Amino acid sequence: MTKGPVRLDVAVSYALPRAGLPAAVSFRRWVAAALEGRIREADLAIRLVDAREGRSLNRHYRGKDYATNVLSFPAEIPEGLPKGVKFPLLGDLVICAPVVAREAGEQRKALNAHYAHLTVHGVLHLLGWDHEDDKEAEAMEQLEREILAELGIADPYAGER
Numbered sequence: 001m002t003k004g005p006v007r008l009d010v011a012v013s014y015a016l017p018r019a020g021l022p023a024a025v026s027f028r029r030w031v032a033a034a035l036e037g038r039i040r041e042a043d044l045a046i047r048l049v050d051a052r053e054g055r056s057l058n059r060h061y062r063g064k065d066y067a068t069n070v071l072s073f074p075a076e077i078p079e080g081l082p083k084g085v086k087f088p089l090l091g092d093l094v095i096c097a098p099v100v101a102r103e104a105g106e107q108r109k110a111l112n113a114h115y116a117h118l119t120v121h122g123v124l125h126l127l128g129w130d131h132e133d134d135k136e137a138e139a140m141e142q143l144e145r146e147i148l149a150e151l152g153i154a155d156p157y158a159g160e161r
Helices: 024-035 053-061 097-106 111-126 134-150
Strands: 007-014 039-050 070-074 089-096
Touching: 007 024, 024 039, 024 111, 024 134, 039 053, 039 111, 053 089, 053 097, 053 111, 070 111, 089 097, 089 111, 097 111, 111 134
Parallel strands: 007 039, 039 089
Antiparallel strands: 070 089
């Protein structure tokens, strides 16, 4: 665990109209919460996309022909960096706004709370967390609950089991 504030560079881009979408400052706050105590500095990009782009990216990178809520692309750190050189590039998140809005409605969750959850979830993937089996999933979900609670957001998994 690292102590102290995280030095963050979060680039947020909107590939669709911004009306109704969280502001970049909200995404930065959610990213900072996910990284607090885990990493000292990080650079990452978040791109909000429409269903067409979300589907295209999911098909290309995961072989799944549908738009999904969040895609995480961890940075590929170049080999051969001199000893002691830190490379803060964490990676990229792609969030599909129409999918997030649909899920929030279906799950009866506040839209911003769902964006916060998916941002935290995506950042944890960038840090190497996964949910390939039940044990990994429970550990990752518990960490998400703790981070979101610090942000004043209710357990996103309540009522699912």
